[in-house]
Amino acid sequence: MTQNNLHDYEKEFAKEAEYLDFVYKKMLQSRDSLDAFVKEAREDGLAFVQKMSEDVRVDFSSFSDNMDTFSTIEMKNREIDQMNSRIISAEKLLENVKRSLDAPYFGKVDVDFLEDEEAESFYIGINSFDDDNYAKFVYDWRSPIAELFYNNTTGESAYEVNGNMIEVEIDKRRQFVIDKDTLLKFFDTSVSIQDDVLLEALEQDSSSLMQDITSTIQSEQNVIIRDTKHPIILVNGVAGSGKTSTIMQRIAYLLYSFRKEITSDNILILSPNEHFVSYISNVLPSLGEKTPLNMTLLQFVGRHLSMELEDEQTYFNRISSHEVPKQTEIIRSASFIDFINESEELILQHMDFFNPVLRKDKEIVSTEKILKAFEQTPDSSPLIARIQATRQLLSSNWERRMTKLAQKPNVIDRVMSLPESLQQKFFKELITDDSPQTINKYAKRYVHIQYSQVTRDVRGLAWINLQGIFEKIYFAYTQEVYQFNPDGILNIDEAVVFIYIYNRFIEKLSLTNMRFVLVDEVQDYTEAQIRLLVSLFPKSAFTMVGDENQAIFNANIKFQDIINNFSARSENVELYQLVNSYRSSGSITRLFNRLATNNDEWEIVPIRPAGNEPKIIKVETKADNIKLLEEIHQELDGKALTLITKTMVEADELEQLLGQELLDRLNLTIIPISLSKGLEFDNVLIHNASNDNYHTQRDKRILYTASSRAMKNLYITFSDSLTEFLQA
Numbered sequence: 001m002t003q004n005n006l007h008d009y010e011k012e013f014a015k016e017a018e019y020l021d022f023v024y025k026k027m028l029q030s031r032d033s034l035d036a037f038v039k040e041a042r043e044d045g046l047a048f049v050q051k052m053s054e055d056v057r058v059d060f061s062s063f064s065d066n067m068d069t070f071s072t073i074e075m076k077n078r079e080i081d082q083m084n085s086r087i088i089s090a091e092k093l094l095e096n097v098k099r100s101l102d103a104p105y106f107g108k109v110d111v112d113f114l115e116d117e118e119a120e121s122f123y124i125g126i127n128s129f130d131d132d133n134y135a136k137f138v139y140d141w142r143s144p145i146a147e148l149f150y151n152n153t154t155g156e157s158a159y160e161v162n163g164n165m166i167e168v169e170i171d172k173r174r175q176f177v178i179d180k181d182t183l184l185k186f187f188d189t190s191v192s193i194q195d196d197v198l199l200e201a202l203e204q205d206s207s208s209l210m211q212d213i214t215s216t217i218q219s220e221q222n223v224i225i226r227d228t229k230h231p232i233i234l235v236n237g238v239a240g241s242g243k244t245s246t247i248m249q250r251i252a253y254l255l256y257s258f259r260k261e262i263t264s265d266n267i268l269i270l271s272p273n274e275h276f277v278s279y280i281s282n283v284l285p286s287l288g289e290k291t292p293l294n295m296t297l298l299q300f301v302g303r304h305l306s307m308e309l310e311d312e313q314t315y316f317n318r319i320s321s322h323e324v325p326k327q328t329e330i331i332r333s334a335s336f337i338d339f340i341n342e343s344e345e346l347i348l349q350h351m352d353f354f355n356p357v358l359r360k361d362k363e364i365v366s367t368e369k370i371l372k373a374f375e376q377t378p379d380s381s382p383l384i385a386r387i388q389a390t391r392q393l394l395s396s397n398w399e400r401r402m403t404k405l406a407q408k409p410n411v412i413d414r415v416m417s418l419p420e421s422l423q424q425k426f427f428k429e430l431i432t433d434d435s436p437q438t439i440n441k442y443a444k445r446y447v448h449i450q451y452s453q454v455t456r457d458v459r460g461l462a463w464i465n466l467q468g469i470f471e472k473i474y475f476a477y478t479q480e481v482y483q484f485n486p487d488g489i490l491n492i493d494e495a496v497v498f499i500y501i502y503n504r505f506i507e508k509l510s511l512t513n514m515r516f517v518l519v520d521e522v523q524d525y526t527e528a529q530i531r532l533l534v535s536l537f538p539k540s541a542f543t544m545v546g547d548e549n550q551a552i553f554n555a556n557i558k559f560q561d562i563i564n565n566f567s568a569r570s571e572n573v574e575l576y577q578l579v580n581s582y583r584s585s586g587s588i589t590r591l592f593n594r595l596a597t598n599n600d601e602w603e604i605v606p607i608r609p610a611g612n613e614p615k616i617i618k619v620e621t622k623a624d625n626i627k628l629l630e631e632i633h634q635e636l637d638g639k640a641l642t643l644i645t646k647t648m649v650e651a652d653e654l655e656q657l658l659g660q661e662l663l664d665r666l667n668l669t670i671i672p673i674s675l676s677k678g679l680e681f682d683n684v685l686i687h688n689a690s691n692d693n694y695h696t697q698r699d700k701r702i703l704y705t706a707s708s709r710a711m712k713n714l715y716i717t718f719s720d721s722l723t724e725f726l727q728a
């Protein structure tokens with residue numbers, strides 16, 4: 001900086017510091033008055049409710065008095081509702097102001113609207129902030145004008161408001177580093193070539209919970225976050241390109257942009273594993289939004305099936321193995337799903353897919369009765385409609401049967417002779433009147449309670465033999481009998497097909513309230529799983545992110561096949577490619593760039609400085625291993641080291657071999673690659689990168705995934721000879 005520039009900078013600094021001081025004080029005032037309002041309103045609310053109970057004279061002595069009493073209660077209730085909603089919105093504002101006090105804003109754009117007036121300054125923060133006179137001091141990062149800040153340019157620019165593009169000129173774009181009311185630094189885009197604020201953010205140590213990236217969102221990420229034009233978005237992004245971060249910011253953006261139409265209940269996130277579910281749980285609350293339904297596909301599928309499903313560990317072991325049973329490969333394929341779609345005739349050929357409804361092993365509704373009911377339904381209707389009609393018939397038949405049952409002398413006798421304790425248990429009161437009408441009323445309730453499971457089974461379609469339908473379709477497709485696990489536990493591939501069949505032929509699962517579905521690590525889905533999502537959420541907008549180079553399981557899908565499997569929906573899939581990598585130091589990024597299989601099409605761009613070179617070390621014995629771990633522990637000054645293995649078995653064995661005491665002393669965590677997906681750690685050691693452990697194309701992708709988990713330091717060990725993928 002020249003002397004003049006320095007002087008200008010200082011002058012500008014003083015001006016910005018003054019503005020910050022002004023906004024911060026306004027925020028403090030706002031916090032205090034909101035605080036006082038909320039406290040007072042709560043106290044008043046209590047007093048109000050007390051007063052109301054005194055005011056409302058409950059008079060039920062005549063019809064007109066009843067009506068008066070009801071309408072007074074109704075009016076008072078409305079007042080309480082209004083008061084509550086005032087308190088709730090004040091509380092939300094208060095929360096926002098409190099959050100903003102940590103750093104009132106992080107950016108500014110000076111916008112020239114190409115009119116006569118001078119350029120206007122817009123400060124951008126995590127929330128908007130205005131005062132009672134509606135002067136806007138800070139704009140929410142999701143507001144339309146903030147797009148200009150994220151476009152990361154000066155000069156000609158444009159932003160969209162309600163579908164209209166507004167052309168403007170950006171005179172200045174400024175980033176701030178602020179701690180509460182102290183301005184630490186600022187940078188102007190026009191003078192700084194590299195993004196120092198971003199680099200500083202990337203220098204932070206890893207944490208056990210994911211952090212939001214609001215103040216440093218990059219322009220290529222911003223386009224995805226703000227894309228509300230395309231209903232189906234697919235992002236192919238290299239490791240560390242911010243796919244998960246983009247998804248989280250996008251959710252916050254959608255909740256803001258569609259705040260009149262949706263809440264977090266209309267959004268579903270599908271995460272790669274249970275640990276990841278909690279890893280990302282912090283981001284949206286830190287932005288003042290509620291986390292939507294966030295679960296793994298396994299958990300999601302489990303919610304829609306009453307059968308027992310494999311657990312996460314079994315699932316990962318299964319998809320990590322080299323061999324895939326032929327029958328699994330078949331039921332994962334799109335062509336099998338196509339065949340299911342055409343199977344209505346096949347199912348109807350032999351009506352043998354009903355189960356009797358049982359109670360204590362006794363048949364209550366026989367398959368013959370179910371079949372008879374089914375045959376009464378119009379055979380011109382589709383199967384799904386006939387099943388629903390059969391359910392109605394069976395339910396009303398069953399209600400009639402229960403009414404008759406309640407009139408039987410033995411039931412009446414049993415009810416009359418119930419000891420008082422059982423009367424209390426069943427009816428929550430004692431039978432004080434033994435007139436026939438009263439006893440009959442109790443007998444009906446008694447029968448309903450005794451047969452409640454049957455009622456549930458009839459209504460809940462437990463009489464449909466889903467497994468039978470599955471077996472029939474599978475046999476017709478392969479001429480072979482499908483072999484289920486003898487312990488009766490379904491794996492996710494089977495469960496996916498069961499739900500697909502259920503939704504297609506038995507009952508539409510009503511998931512229509514999900515307006516947005518966001519899928520992370522989409523390369524690990526099968527075609528059948530993608531088809532299931534397409535059929536369960538026909539109207540939802542999808543955002544899917546993944547990395548073909550991280551397809552490390554035997555369950556995976558090519559991006560072109562994702563696009564093909566969405567072809568049932570007429571909208572095009574919008575494809576984005578992200579190649580900037582933000583997580584790892586430059587030299588680690590360059591190492592995993594060499595492992596990317598398709599990098600003749602594009603190169604991964606490291607954003608962080610080079611940092612320490614990855615170290616590749618030969619270790620032959622257990623003693624070598626321990627010695628090395630001790631050395632690394634010293635080198636890292638006792639900081640945590642994460643050791644990544646290729647398989648779960650290897651992780652377990654190593655844990656046994658080293659022992660918990662040593663692991664604790666060395667601050668060492670061992671984790672298989674399957675469970676470290678999506679996560680990141682400061683220091684990583686990849687265990688046993690020998691040629692015999694890493695030699696297939698899939699192994700190469702595993703190495704790529706494992707090395708891209710490291711942010712600062714990467715160590716790689718091998719025993720005999722190093723994998724050829726890492727040889728110079």
Ligand SMILES: Nc1ncnc2c1ncn2[C@@H]1O[C@H](COP(=O)(O)OP(=O)(O)OP(=O)(O)O)[C@@H](O)[C@H]1O
Nearest residue numbers: 213216217218239240241242243244245582583678
């Ligand atoms: N614009 C950004 N500003 C600051 N940090 C960022 C930005 N984009 C990404 N990061 C950081 O880079 C790291 C990787 O981000 P994220 O986990 O979202 O990437 P990813 O593409 O999902 O990674 P992977 O596929 O390798 O698991 C995180 O620490 C994230 O905070």
